[in-house]
Amino acid sequence: MTRTRDPEGGIRVAVSTVILTLRRDADGAPRISLPLVRRIRDPHRDAWALPGGWLDVAESLEEAAGRTLAETTGLAPSYLEQLYAFGAVHRSPTRVVSVVYWALLRSDAVDAQSAAYRATGAAPENVDWFDAAGLPSLAFDHARIIDYALWRLRNKVGYSRVAHGFLPPEFTLAELREAYEAILGRRLDPANFRRQVESAGSLVPTESFRTGSHRPARLYRSNTDVELADRGPLAPEETRTS
């Protein structure tokens, strides 16, 4: 019953992360966007790939994902979850099992960090952001991995408050609806949307209002009594988020 073969040396473990945020396009509409890294080595030299790398012997899978996030974006995630372990035999010229995480970043944090990088010229090399609907040709099976992450996000948004992970601590209902629309890829009726989120109990109204060119809109915050998404009995060392 017990395996006696030991493939030590024959199989390597990588950790990659699909890092998702909302960035406004030229028309001001929020779009699901993600950072990719241009590869500087073979295989797939010069192709774009998910941020990641080899798992270090002294770090957990989630620590590796967090390290990648920090190195790629300078930021800590509002949500981080394991997506899947990809281990098809021929997905890479050598045998690599990639444990993939997906993460959400607050769009305001990404915008602020991008501005800081522009001001200082200290942006990470070989990193660029792409609209999830217009990705370049990708290395390995990374296009399929991103498809799966986007499916998981669409799926999860239906039964959790995970979309709040894209937003600052206080936001208007219109901003939350735009996040849902970007995730689902379709328009939502504003009145129906308001009814649904109000009945879900995941929002707490504040006494503040967003003022500007439109009429003042009430600001809400996320009800943190409700988990961002239920991940069951996995203990903190596997699911810690910042």
Place this chain on the structure above:
Amino acid sequence: MTRTRDPEGGIRVAVSTVILTLRRDADGAPRISLPLVRRIRDPHRDAWALPGGWLDVAESLEEAAGRTLAETTGLAPSYLEQLYAFGAVHRSPTRVVSVVYWALLRSDAVDAQSAAYRATGAAPENVDWFDAAGLPSLAFDHARIIDYALWRLRNKVGYSRVAHGFLPPEFTLAELREAYEAILGRRLDPANFRRQVESAGSLVPTESFRTGSHRPARLYRSNTDVELADRGPLAPEETRTS
């Protein structure tokens, strides 16, 4: 950006499988049950553990899970899905990342195979079946892994026909309800249950009836137009079930 450290030789990949079925207890009530393997080597020699072993360099993760299933039970699963990759640094004395699958077996197939093993004396060594509610002390983090698999099953049964994976091709509503009761750990009202499964569209009535000591009960089969559980865009090489 690109990792240059290469942990080759320092991290090994194992694949383990939580194999679930229903077995009737002394009172005839179906209970969630699973096979465990008594370890014959250190670490945790003589402790019970999930079936599994090292990933072979020439097999995919799912092939390793299928191999373990066949070696432990002599059976192919009615449902097989990746559960999670467990990779905490100190979960084993050496660094091991375990990619864990969970599988469902038809209870009639398990009963038939057990009878065949008794008749031939050819049962796999060091394997025994346990009621999920009364497990022995387990090696490594396997108790926590089983908790997570049971949580995933309870969760999934609410929005899929995954419970059908425990049953033969034709079953009565009472048998299906008993499967749900075993999964959820509580009694369900028969009339409500009938209404709910009939409206879900996952059952097809047959013209056959189960006869015996009770009044004849209609047999149903699973509507295979409905996926056993939706796993999104993962292509067959990662999600093939038999």
